[in-house]
Amino acid sequence: MTAVFADPDEAVADIPDGATVLIGGFGPAGQPIELIDALRRHGARELTVVNNNAGNGDTGLAALLATGNVRKIICSFPRQTDSWVFDDLYRSGKIELELVPQGNLAERMRAAGAGIGAFFCPTGVGTPLTEGKEQRTIDGREYVLEYPIKGDVALIKAHRSDEVGNLVYRKTARNFGPVMATAATTTVAQVTEVVPAGELDPEAVVTPGIYVDRVVTA
Amino acid sequence: MTTEHLDRGPLDRRELAAVVAADIPTGAYVNLGIGLPTTVADHLPVGSGVTLHTENGMLGMGRAAEGDEVDWDLVNAGKIPVTETPGASYFHHADSFAMMRGGHLDVCVLGAFQVSVGGDLANWHTGEPDAIPAVGGAMDLAIGAREVYVMMPLFARDGSAKLVDKCSYPLTGVACVSRVYTDHAVFLLGGDGDVAVRETYGISLVELRERIGLPLDEKDRPGG
Numbered sequence: 001m002t003a004v005f006a007d008p009d010e011a012v013a014d015i016p017d018g019a020t021v022l023i024g025g026f027g028p029a030g031q032p033i034e035l036i037d038a039l040r041r042h043g044a045r046e047l048t049v050v051n052n053n054a055g056n057g058d059t060g061l062a063a064l065l066a067t068g069n070v071r072k073i074i075c076s077f078p079r080q081t082d083s084w085v086f087d088d089l090y091r092s093g094k095i096e097l098e099l100v101p102q103g104n105l106a107e108r109m110r111a112a113g114a115g116i117g118a119f120f121c122p123t124g125v126g127t128p129l130t131e132g133k134e135q136r137t138i139d140g141r142e143y144v145l146e147y148p149i150k151g152d153v154a155l156i157k158a159h160r161s162d163e164v165g166n167l168v169y170r171k172t173a174r175n176f177g178p179v180m181a182t183a184a185t186t187t188v189a190q191v192t193e194v195v196p197a198g199e200l201d202p203e204a205v206v207t208p209g210i211y212v213d214r215v216v217t218a
Numbered sequence: 219m220t221t222e223h224l225d226r227g228p229l230d231r232r233e234l235a236a237v238v239a240a241d242i243p244t245g246a247y248v249n250l251g252i253g254l255p256t257t258v259a260d261h262l263p264v265g266s267g268v269t270l271h272t273e274n275g276m277l278g279m280g281r282a283a284e285g286d287e288v289d290w291d292l293v294n295a296g297k298i299p300v301t302e303t304p305g306a307s308y309f310h311h312a313d314s315f316a317m318m319r320g321g322h323l324d325v326c327v328l329g330a331f332q333v334s335v336g337g338d339l340a341n342w343h344t345g346e347p348d349a350i351p352a353v354g355g356a357m358d359l360a361i362g363a364r365e366v367y368v369m370m371p372l373f374a375r376d377g378s379a380k381l382v383d384k385c386s387y388p389l390t391g392v393a394c395v396s397r398v399y400t401d402h403a404v405f406l407l408g409g410d411g412d413v414a415v416r417e418t419y420g421i422s423l424v425e426l427r428e429r430i431g432l433p434l435d436e437k438d439r440p441g442g
Contacts, residue, residue, distance in 0.1 A: 024276040026311075027297040028290060052311075079352035080297075090350055099351050102273060103315030103358035110312040122318065124357045126392035128343075171272045171308055173291040178310040206310070 004194055005216040008038035011188050015039060015153050020048040022109065022149075022180040023061060024156035027053055027080075030173035032157040033060045033192045034218035039155065040064045046071045050109070050149060052176060054078035054086035065089060065134030069105060074149065076102035101129060104146055106179050112148035113182025113211075121146045138160050151184035158207065161191040162200045165209030175204065181211040190218040220423050227420040228401040236261040238327060238369055238399050242268055246324035249273065249359055252296040254328040255369050269305075271323055273355040275314045278306030282284045295355065315355070318362030326363035328356065330370045331397075332385045335432060337395040337407045339368065340387035353390075360391030372400035372430070379430035381405060381413075402426065408435075 004192035005011040025031030047070045054075050056061030062085040089095040101123050124130040134145040156177040158167035181187045239261035249271045250256050262268050270279040272294045280301035288299040329387040330341040340359050341353045402421050406414040414435050427434050
């Protein structure tokens with residue numbers, strides 16, 4: 001059952017210390033800024049954050065990192081021209097980084113949401129990022145065993161929702177949203193508009209409401 | 219046989235992009251990496267039927283957006299606003315990378331720090347202790363696309379060749395690169411350490427062999 005919230009602060013108020021939080025977005029596109037700001041105000045500590053990047057500029061995810069409440073970040077591409085908040089934290093040893101190839105990041109969350117215990121993946125074979133991981137030759141090709149990434153909470157941004165949590169997205173802002181929605185115990189989606197059930201074309205729904213626990217207009 | 223273009227200097231960045239673009243098969247699904255590879259799109263001929271994939275969930279990516287076209291929900295892998303072409307589609311990240319890993323992309327073009335004669339690629343990390351590593355989609359592309367083309371200057375700033383016997387930088391993928399497009403030459407990698415030089419620009423094959431210090435094979439190669 002999806003609950004419609006009026007206030008982003010209420011929608012994230014029960015995120016506990018130590019939670020693993022999946023945060024949607026590819027750089028700024030699809031980043032749920034209002035939910036991230038609410039999480040920052042909420043002040044949960046010792047968080048593990050999963051995102052493709054590690055914040056841009058001084059807003060959104062970067063502002064959350066700046067609080068010092070993120071213990072670890074799991075991402076594919078932390079270093080950018082405007083990632084100075086992360087860069088400083090990382091260089092001073094104040095944040096742990098697990099660097100994951102982007103497709104593995106997506107697939108490991110997909111696996112979590114789909115009940116897959118682990119999967120063999122060819123990405124990164126023979127590189128430092130798969131050192132020490134279990135490897136197997138299948139049909140003449142080398143694969144590495146990769147485990148799911150499950151979230152306690154997912155914070156994502158979609159374009160519109162209906163009252164039962166069905167989501168549609170906008171252009172490349174879709175990115176990690178649909179995968180993260182499946183991979184967390186509690187999924188919170190910020191949308192521009194919540195419409196009555198029946199107003200979204202069922203053929204066009206990208207994330208079915210079964211994956212979405214809370215929607216909030218922001 | 220190698221074609222030596224001795225009546226000119228090395229390729230500039232635009233010319234290099236045009237040489238790569240001319241080798242993209244008609245109708246191919248193609249991913250262009252961030253930076254220099256992105257410029258290949260500007261040289262694809264009208265009617266090439268090439269569909270551009272961007273890792274952040276789109277097929278049918280168009281040119282960079284200008285003025286009123288800028289929409290921050292529509293960006294490329296470098297987070298630059300782009301446009302849609304007719305027939306474009308959007309999909310989520312797991313699908314986007316399944317497309318790569320599943321061998322559905324015909325070609326990707328990537329930049330590199332180094333490529334080895336055996337086709338190993340190093341393009342994500344210099345390995346320096348204070349460098350912040352960032353890999354993005356490079357490892358997925360390297361092992362996923364059917365053909366991996368690298369586009370890079372042949373020589374580093376210190377004059378050392380970036381086509382090497384064995385990569386000294388941390389690897390992105392093993393034995394994955396099939397062609398290396400550089401300002402001084404186009405190399406075809408045989409996969410077994412064999413390197414054929416298809417063309418040189420402003421340098422003779424003899425001089426090229428001396429400067430990079432690798433055995434180069436003059437044989438013509440199918441598909442070259």
